[in-house]
Every structure is written in structure tokens, then in C-alpha cells.
Amino acid sequence: MSDLNLRNATSKDVRMKGFRNRTTVPEALAWVDSKTTSLAPEVVDLSQLAGRILTEDVVSPLDIPGFDRAMMDGFAVLAEDSLGASMYNRLPLQVIGQSLPGNAFSNTVKRGEAVKIMTGAPMPRGTDAVLPVEKVEVDNEQIFAQDAVSPGKHVGYRGEDIACGTTILSKGRQLRPQDVGVLASIGARVSVIRKPRVRIVVTGNELLPPGAVPTGSQIVDSNSPMLAAMIQRDGGLAINPGIVADDPDAILEALRDEVDVVLVSGGSSVGQEDYAPMLVAKHGELAIHGIAMRPSSPAGMGLLEKRLVFLLPGNPVACLCAYDFFAARAIRILSGLSTDWPYRSIRCPLRRKLVSKVGRVDYARVELIGEQIEPIAISGASVLSSTTRADGFVVIPGDSEGYPAETELEVYLYER
Amino acid sequence: MSDLNLRNATSKDVRMKGFRNRTTVPEALAWVDSKTTSLAPEVVDLSQLAGRILTEDVVSPLDIPGFDRAMMDGFAVLAEDSLGASMYNRLPLQVIGQSLPGNAFSNTVKRGEAVKIMTGAPMPRGTDAVLPVEKVEVDNEQIFAQDAVSPGKHVGYRGEDIACGTTILSKGRQLRPQDVGVLASIGARVSVIRKPRVRIVVTGNELLPPGAVPTGSQIVDSNSPMLAAMIQRDGGLAINPGIVADDPDAILEALRDEVDVVLVSGGSSVGQEDYAPMLVAKHGELAIHGIAMRPSSPAGMGLLEKRLVFLLPGNPVACLCAYDFFAARAIRILSGLSTDWPYRSIRCPLRRKLVSKVGRVDYARVELIGEQIEPIAISGASVLSSTTRADGFVVIPGDSEGYPAETELEVYLYER
Incomplete structure (x- = not known):
């Protein structure tokens, strides 16, 4: 029984310390903010750019369009040649070739000549206007202009959409699908904030991996699939190689994985979570352990060799809450995303009234009944079922004793 | 020049027909709705479930917790044995073993015996309460109860969180991260709506593939990376094997790809888009071609061997608009998502005033200046740059001539 005794003793020591000086939620948020900043830039493929955050202004290295082009189907001509043309004064021009998009007419057009041209095709040298197809009569290799066009008519000029040197997107922009299109147009390779690598460390010898079917006294790890989905939502890359043995060496190795953030989540029991705080305290800095909030009061955070480590309670509701309050914020800052609730x-x-206790922040899950907020009574027994029953949550600040019935509150909705 | 002539002739025929009977936007939306319904279910891995739509009610096949368990660290006892215990009447019990999470005590506990137990560990047979560790004095293998506990004290009962047979998630639910956690807990394999496979067909011999750097009269395909990002947003799987040669056989083969939806987008010129409507009309049904809207009036849609085909204009703004109005809606319905604008x-x-024309729907890109809507003047020249300059768009219905300055309108924001 020595193992069990050691664990309890350790648990008590660390916890008591945490509980004696419980960190407030604003203090914990300030700690997160002080330790995180957006990650370094990386260049990624066009297909991976949507939703990412630009780390540089994008200046177009070229003109769009890159050449003068026809804006109508018709004939490229020298405008002067059409001077005076009308239905009653048809002027003949010799058609000497065609210009197609991607297949320009390569010779120079002389006075009295025309080139058949399609919308978007390059204007041949020597021409300065397009005679629309409706304004000519075609007779084999000859056309008769039935209308005059002025110089520049139906011509789109090089650089008139985007001039070379124009800043088209600014640093900090979250790239939209159409931005990716424009970046493709100018052939740009751009830098965006690197996605944080987030290692999920789930410990607990009693746990089965996600996907297993539990029997008897077995419990399946439900926190890692939940965390993986939230990490992805918050711009991170979830790394979850499987359940880590309940052993200090194995846990330390996992804490030292080559990542930006480590999330440690214990099994269903309190004892399971004890090695990680000890290890962080010993090998790094256990900055916060024990937070004045409900649920998630056992949550903690610290640093281990530059990695941010979040200690998330094993209880699924508390795990969700501690992730959303602290780890999500850190991951979003590293990703360059807003720190607003997602x-x-x-x-x-x-x-009905919603009670809280002065001195702690409450993350109260609620249902919406009609247009009204119904707080979900959380007993220890309904931990898992309450996570799916809730429509969202309200946050009750530390200085509030709660609210009487009919108070209007902001509800954050879990639905997308 | 026969090739060019053929193309223009074809273009005219198809277009004139479309333009003579321009379909209204509500008619086109009704056509989309009449041809689409959510796809068949598929079973996917837990890690892929977040955000997907359940196609069945999920009934828990087991009790959670799956066993009676301790809710405190302490000693599992028969409550009767603690009857009358107090600081002044300490009752001795023999500790015969321990119960850990995942490592239950396997024998039966008899009167006068106790088992050391951790929170979450299974209650041993013969015990019905937990004496918290604070309420006992430990002396090697013997403990002295200093308080009485009633039967059931600090015990969590099998099934009290989720009882076997309870419906925990209902058909149609878009799965949240915590839902995935609960599904892992019960070892469920669930069915969700299959993701639509969406083939992007970009044609245009003049186009360079995305990622290329254009020079001279070259143009890079900017629509396919934009479309791919939007397809992903709308729950689809984008399939984009590269630019398709401007050739009827190659285009027909692409139209017959094994997918649910085909999006055809031409190059920069009108002529490039002509084969697809012809081929859809010949081999399937070209239901709509030409829509009373701006931009995107040349858009079309139809069916080819059960595949939905959307003809999107090559102009990037019109492509974005036609995608958002029609193709996005179809893909979202197939994916089981809401048809609201995303x-x-x-x-x-x-x-300032925003003018429109009765008889057509306008998708007007706007900037937000302060808290006010500034319409973006769209000339043919600012096609690409306007897609990134706009903060969002307003939709002006077909029966409106536009709005005077200071009218309050709903703006849909491109930002996330």
C-alpha cells in the first residue's frame, strides 16, 4: 500500500498549498497572457491558407491584369481606322489573325488591319480598341466596321485591377477564401502564424483508449477526443499518441514532447492527477495550482522548458471548463486568433435564480427553455450527461452572489 | 478560325436562350432545394466526428458509471460497522486490501473489515459506504472509525450519470467536442451524414495552376483555391486534381467524376465556359442557365447522371457570388447543415444610396466605414481587388430599386 500512501501524501501537499492561496480567474488569465504571444511565421501551401493569420503585408509583385486585354468579343483595331464608320459608311479592315486568352497574336497590327479577339485575350501590338462583334459585318478575311470606337474602348489596361506595388492584404489578416484566390492570382507565397502543436497527455492506468467498449469497472478516456476537437477549433494541431502510463518517468517524457503546449488530463480519480503537478514543479515552474472557480478549482498551469503546461481536471465538465478558460485562450493567442470566447x-x-459564491467565478451550464435560461443543477452524478444536455453556459464573476430570476444574462452557446 | 467561330456560335445559342428566360433567384433556390437532401449515413472514427450531423438517436448501451464507486478517498466499509463511532468511541476495522481505479478489490468484505479506496475506484462487494480518510485514524493494518456513515454515503451508483437505455443525443444533432467525449465514454460507434464529394472543374487553356507565378499574358487559376476553402467550410470534400483542358471530351470526363456535386468554373474569358453548358444539356439536364442577378447572371445549374452541376462564372466575384447563393446551399443541404448564410x-x-434594378437580385459588396455601410463601386477593372477590399455584402431583393442613404441594412460579414 506504500504506493497509494505516497500518492495521497503528495496529492495533499500540492493541493493544500494550492488551496491555501487560490489564484483568482483574472490572475490566471493574466498569467496566460503574460506567457503567450503569437508563434513564428511559416510558409504554407495555398490549400492550407484559409483561416490562417498573415504575418506580413502582401504587396503585389505584379500587375493584374498583367497585360492590356479585350473586355468584349470582337476585333482588335486601331481606333483611328474606325473614325467615321457607320451603318452607311462601312469601313473595310483585313483580318490577319486571332488573339485568344493564353494564346496571344504575336505580330504587330498595321493600319487597315484587325485581329479577331476574345474577351480576356491580350491586345495585339498596334491596336488600341475593340470593335464589338455586333458592330462589324464579317466577310471571310475581311470585316466592315459599322461603328467608330475611341482609343481604349473595350480595353482593360495592365495593372488597372491591382497595380504592381499595391498592398493587397495587411499583416494580421485572417485569410478568407477569396484572399486565397487573390494570392493565387499574384503567385504569392506568404507567411502565416504557425499552428501551435498541442500534446494531450491523458494518464490513468484504469483508462481504455477512445474507441474501446468498456465493460465492468473499465472507463474509456473521453477527455482526449473532446480536447482534440477543441484544439482544432482553436487553431492548434492536436497530438494524442495514446494514454500515458501512470508513472512519473512516462509522464515526464510526455511533458517534454516537442510541442508548444501540453494539456494534462487525469483519469476519473483525483489520485491520477498527482504526478504531473509534482513533475512540473520539480523540472519547471508550477505557477498556478488551484483556482477560485467552479468547476475546475483543481486546475493548474506552469512552464516546463518553455512549454506551457495546463493541468486539467479529469472530471469531463471541469476539463471542458478549464480548457475553455485557460488552455483555449493560450492556444488561440499562439495561433494569432482572438481571445474572445469561440x-x-x-x-x-x-x-429562476442562479446562486454563486463571492470569491469564485462560476461557469454555469444552462439549458435554454423557450427564450429563457434554465440553470442545470450539477450533482457529481450527472457529470457526463450534463455536458451534452447544456445548450451553453453563463459566467458569473467572482464578485457576484448570483442573480435573481428574470435577470438578463449573456449565454454562450455550444452550438456552432 | 473555325474553332473560334464554333465557340461563339455555341455560346450565343446557349446564352440567348438563358437570357430570354432568365430564371429568378428564388426559382433557382427552389430548384436547388428540390434536388438536394442530406446524404446517406456513414460511420466515421471518433476523431472525425466533431461538427458532423448525427443520423440516428444515440441510446446508451451501458450504465455510466458502469459500477458503484467511491466518491471520496477513504475506506470502503459496511455502514452498519460505523454505527455509533465518534471521536470518543473509535471503532476498529481490519484493512484487508485496497481498491484503485481500474484495479478493483476482488474479494468480498466481511463485517469488521475495510478496504482502502480511492475516488473513482469500484466499491468492493460487501461494502456500502465510504469512510473519508479524515474520519479515521490509521494504525498499520487497522483503522479506527471516528464517525458514523450511513449506507450509500460517498458512493456513486452504477448508471446514475447515464442509465443504460437513455437517449443521450438525438438524430440531427451537430456534434460538439463534448458530445464526442460522451460517445467515447459509452464506446459508441455512430453514423453521421456523409460529406459530399465536390469536384472542382476549372477549364481554360490559358490558365496556370495555383502556386505558379504568372508572367506576361499568363493568368493563374484563382477560383479553385477559393472554392476549395469554401467547400470545406460548407462541410464538403473538395476534389481538385488540376486544370482541365479546354476540350469537350476532357470536360465531359471531369463532369462524370464519382462525386456528388460538380462545380465548373471557366477561365477569365466568356468563351472558356461554353463547353460545360452544352455537355450538361446534351448528356443530362441543363435546368437553369442565366439568372436574374448581379453579378453571376451567366451562372447555371443542372444534373448529369444524378450529379448536381453548377456552372460558375469565371470572373472571381461572380464565381464567389454564384457559389455562395447556390452551390454552397446545395453542399450544405447535402452535408446536413443549415441553409443560412455561413x-x-x-x-x-x-x-450613401445603393441603387439596384427591379427584376434582379444584387449581391453588393460593401466596406464598413466606422459603423456605416459604404457600397463598393464595381467596375470590370476591380474584380480581383474588390473581393479582398469588401468587408461583406448586402443582398438587394429583386423587387427593390435599392435604398436611400441612412437605410439600415443587414450586412453579412466575410470575416469569421
């Missing part, structure tokens, strides 16, 4: 919010009145 | 909207006043 949830849509609406304002609704409370159906 | 953009956040806000209401703002117009800075």
Missing part, C-alpha cells in the same frame, strides 16, 4: 452569445432572462 | 451578420446604416 462561442456565439445571446442575451436571455433567467427562469 | 456568415455572421450585423445591421448598419448606409453611408
Whole structure:
């Protein structure tokens, strides 16, 4: 029983310390902010750019269009040659070739000549206007202009959409699908903020891997699939090679993985979570352990050789809450994303009073019944079922005792 | 020049027909809705479930927790044995083993015996309560109870979180990260709506593939990277094997790819888009060609051997608009997603009047200046640059002539 005793002793020591000086939520958020900044740039393929954050201004290295082009189907001519043309004064021109998009007419056009041209095709040298196909009569290799065109008519000029040297997208922009299109047009290779690599460390000898079917006293790791989906939402790359043995060496090795952030989540029991805080304290800095909030009061955070480590409670609700409050914020800052909650919010009145305790922040899961907020009573028993039953949550600040019925509150919705 | 003549002739025929009977936007939307329904279910790995739509109610096949368990660290006892215990009447119990999460005590506990137990560990047979560690004095293999506990105290019962047979998630639910966690807990393999496979067919002999750097009269395909990002946003799988030669056989082969939706986008010129409508009309049904809207009036749609085909204009703005109005809707319906615009909207006043024409729908790109809407003047010249300059768009319905300055309108924002 020595193993069990050691664990409990360790657990107590660390926890007592945490509980004596519980960090407030604003202090913990300030710690996250002080330790995180957006990651270094990387160049990625066009197909991976949407949603990423630009780390540089993008200046077009070329003119778009890159050449003078026809804006109508017709005949490229020298405008002067059409001077005075009308239905009653048809002027003949010799058609000496054609210009197609991607297949320009390569010779120079002389007075009295014309080149058949399609919309988007390059204007041949020597021409300065397009006679629309409706304004000519075609007779084999000859056409008769029935209207005059002025110089520049139906011509799109080089650089008139995007001039070489123009800043088309600014640093910090979250790239939209159409931005990716424009970047493709100018042949740009751009730098974006690197995605943080986030290692999920789930410990617990009693746990089965996700995908297994539990029997008897077995429990399946449910936190790692949940965390992986949230990491992806927040711009990170989830790395989750499997459950880590409940052993200090194995856990330390996992904590030292080549990543930007480590999320440690214990199994279902309190004891399972004890090695990680010890290891972070010993080999790095356990900055915060124990936070004045509910749930997630056992959460902690620290640094291990430059990696941010978040200690998330094993309880799924507390894990979700601690992730959303602290780890999501860190991952989003590293990714260059906004630190706003990644949830849509609406304002609704409370159906009944919602109590809290001064001195702690409450992350209260709620259901929406009609247009009203119904707090979900959380007993220890409904931990898992409450995560799917809730429509969202409200945050009750530390200085509030809660709210009477009919108070209008902001609800953050879990639905997309 | 026969090739060019043929193309123009074909173009005219198809186009004139489309333009004579221009379909209204509501008619085109109704056609999309009549031809699309969510795709068949498929079973996917847990790691791919977030954001997908359930096609079945999920009924838990087991109890969670799957066994009676301790809710505190302490000693599992028969409550009766603690009857009358207090600081002044300490009752001795023999510790015969321990129960850990994932490592249950396997024997039966008899009167006068206790088992050391950790939170989350299975309650041994013969015990019905947990004496918290604070309420006992430990003396090697013996403990002294200093308090009485009632039956069931600090015990979590099998099935009290989720009872076997409970419906935990309903058909149609878009799965959240925590839903994936709960599904892992119960070892469920669930069916979700299959993702539509969407083939991007970009034609145009003049086009360079995305990633290339254009020189001279070359143009890079900018529509396919934009479309790929939007398809992914709308729940589809983009299939984009590269630019298709401007040749009817090659285009027909691409139109017959094993997919659910085909998006055809031409090059920069009108002529480039002509084979696809012809081929859809010949081998399938060209239901709509020419729509009363701006931009995107040349857009079309039809069916080819059960595949939905959308003809998107080559002009990037018109391509974006036609995709968002029609193709996005189809892909979202196939994916089981809402047909709402996938953009956040806000209401703002117009800075100056915004004119439209009765009889057509306008998709007007706008900038936000302060809190006001500034319409972007679209000339043919600013096609590409306007896609990145716009903050969003407003939709002007077909029966409106536009709006005077200061009218409050709904703006759909391109930003996430």
C-alpha cells in the first residue's frame, strides 16, 4: 500500500498549498497572457491558407491584369481606322489573325488591319480598341466596321485591377477564401502564424483508449477526443499518441514532447492527477495550482522548458471548463486568433435564480427553455450527461452572489 | 478560325436562350432545394466526428458509471460497522486490501473489515459506504472509525450519470467536442451524414495552376483555391486534381467524376465556359442557365447522371457570388447543415444610396466605414481587388430599386 500512501501524501501537499492561496480567474488569465504571444511565421501551401493569420503585408509583385486585354468579343483595331464608320459608311479592315486568352497574336497590327479577339485575350501590338462583334459585318478575311470606337474602348489596361506595388492584404489578416484566390492570382507565397502543436497527455492506468467498449469497472478516456476537437477549433494541431502510463518517468517524457503546449488530463480519480503537478514543479515552474472557480478549482498551469503546461481536471465538465478558460485562450493567442470566447452569445432572462459564491467565478451550464435560461443543477452524478444536455453556459464573476430570476444574462452557446 | 467561330456560335445559342428566360433567384433556390437532401449515413472514427450531423438517436448501451464507486478517498466499509463511532468511541476495522481505479478489490468484505479506496475506484462487494480518510485514524493494518456513515454515503451508483437505455443525443444533432467525449465514454460507434464529394472543374487553356507565378499574358487559376476553402467550410470534400483542358471530351470526363456535386468554373474569358453548358444539356439536364442577378447572371445549374452541376462564372466575384447563393446551399443541404448564410451578420446604416434594378437580385459588396455601410463601386477593372477590399455584402431583393442613404441594412460579414 506504500504506493497509494505516497500518492495521497503528495496529492495533499500540492493541493493544500494550492488551496491555501487560490489564484483568482483574472490572475490566471493574466498569467496566460503574460506567457503567450503569437508563434513564428511559416510558409504554407495555398490549400492550407484559409483561416490562417498573415504575418506580413502582401504587396503585389505584379500587375493584374498583367497585360492590356479585350473586355468584349470582337476585333482588335486601331481606333483611328474606325473614325467615321457607320451603318452607311462601312469601313473595310483585313483580318490577319486571332488573339485568344493564353494564346496571344504575336505580330504587330498595321493600319487597315484587325485581329479577331476574345474577351480576356491580350491586345495585339498596334491596336488600341475593340470593335464589338455586333458592330462589324464579317466577310471571310475581311470585316466592315459599322461603328467608330475611341482609343481604349473595350480595353482593360495592365495593372488597372491591382497595380504592381499595391498592398493587397495587411499583416494580421485572417485569410478568407477569396484572399486565397487573390494570392493565387499574384503567385504569392506568404507567411502565416504557425499552428501551435498541442500534446494531450491523458494518464490513468484504469483508462481504455477512445474507441474501446468498456465493460465492468473499465472507463474509456473521453477527455482526449473532446480536447482534440477543441484544439482544432482553436487553431492548434492536436497530438494524442495514446494514454500515458501512470508513472512519473512516462509522464515526464510526455511533458517534454516537442510541442508548444501540453494539456494534462487525469483519469476519473483525483489520485491520477498527482504526478504531473509534482513533475512540473520539480523540472519547471508550477505557477498556478488551484483556482477560485467552479468547476475546475483543481486546475493548474506552469512552464516546463518553455512549454506551457495546463493541468486539467479529469472530471469531463471541469476539463471542458478549464480548457475553455485557460488552455483555449493560450492556444488561440499562439495561433494569432482572438481571445474572445469561440462561442456565439445571446442575451436571455433567467427562469429562476442562479446562486454563486463571492470569491469564485462560476461557469454555469444552462439549458435554454423557450427564450429563457434554465440553470442545470450539477450533482457529481450527472457529470457526463450534463455536458451534452447544456445548450451553453453563463459566467458569473467572482464578485457576484448570483442573480435573481428574470435577470438578463449573456449565454454562450455550444452550438456552432 | 473555325474553332473560334464554333465557340461563339455555341455560346450565343446557349446564352440567348438563358437570357430570354432568365430564371429568378428564388426559382433557382427552389430548384436547388428540390434536388438536394442530406446524404446517406456513414460511420466515421471518433476523431472525425466533431461538427458532423448525427443520423440516428444515440441510446446508451451501458450504465455510466458502469459500477458503484467511491466518491471520496477513504475506506470502503459496511455502514452498519460505523454505527455509533465518534471521536470518543473509535471503532476498529481490519484493512484487508485496497481498491484503485481500474484495479478493483476482488474479494468480498466481511463485517469488521475495510478496504482502502480511492475516488473513482469500484466499491468492493460487501461494502456500502465510504469512510473519508479524515474520519479515521490509521494504525498499520487497522483503522479506527471516528464517525458514523450511513449506507450509500460517498458512493456513486452504477448508471446514475447515464442509465443504460437513455437517449443521450438525438438524430440531427451537430456534434460538439463534448458530445464526442460522451460517445467515447459509452464506446459508441455512430453514423453521421456523409460529406459530399465536390469536384472542382476549372477549364481554360490559358490558365496556370495555383502556386505558379504568372508572367506576361499568363493568368493563374484563382477560383479553385477559393472554392476549395469554401467547400470545406460548407462541410464538403473538395476534389481538385488540376486544370482541365479546354476540350469537350476532357470536360465531359471531369463532369462524370464519382462525386456528388460538380462545380465548373471557366477561365477569365466568356468563351472558356461554353463547353460545360452544352455537355450538361446534351448528356443530362441543363435546368437553369442565366439568372436574374448581379453579378453571376451567366451562372447555371443542372444534373448529369444524378450529379448536381453548377456552372460558375469565371470572373472571381461572380464565381464567389454564384457559389455562395447556390452551390454552397446545395453542399450544405447535402452535408446536413443549415441553409443560412455561413456568415455572421450585423445591421448598419448606409453611408450613401445603393441603387439596384427591379427584376434582379444584387449581391453588393460593401466596406464598413466606422459603423456605416459604404457600397463598393464595381467596375470590370476591380474584380480581383474588390473581393479582398469588401468587408461583406448586402443582398438587394429583386423587387427593390435599392435604398436611400441612412437605410439600415443587414450586412453579412466575410470575416469569421
